[in-house]
Amino acid sequence: MTLEASALFGWATKVVQRLKEQSAEIQKLSKFRSAIEKVPQLGIQVLVILPDLVASAAALSQQTGLLSNDALIVALMHHHGLTKLASGDADFDRVPSITRFAPC
Helix, strand or coil: CHHHHHHHHCCCCCHHHHHHHCHHHHHHCCHHHHHHHCHHHHCCCCCCCCHHHHHHHHHHHHHHCCCHHHHHHHHHHHHCCCCEEECCCHHHHHCCCCEEECCC
């Protein structure tokens, strides 16, 4: 959505903030929906966040200093036995059970 908005409206910075402030512009976007609809074709499995994982995430947040959303990702990974994560966020490096692969 942000890539499409950036290209369509010529916004080089603060794209998320601009979309929040000018939410009517979201109605002009359409390509992001096509991309989302292709997700199942890519063989990507969407995982459900169970209520128990929220408590686990809160504990992880306190243990590792991760923000809530990042801790929820880690809790979900632990629950499903996942150990590899593609992310540009170096905060995940504080979790010894995860190997982070950063973009070049």
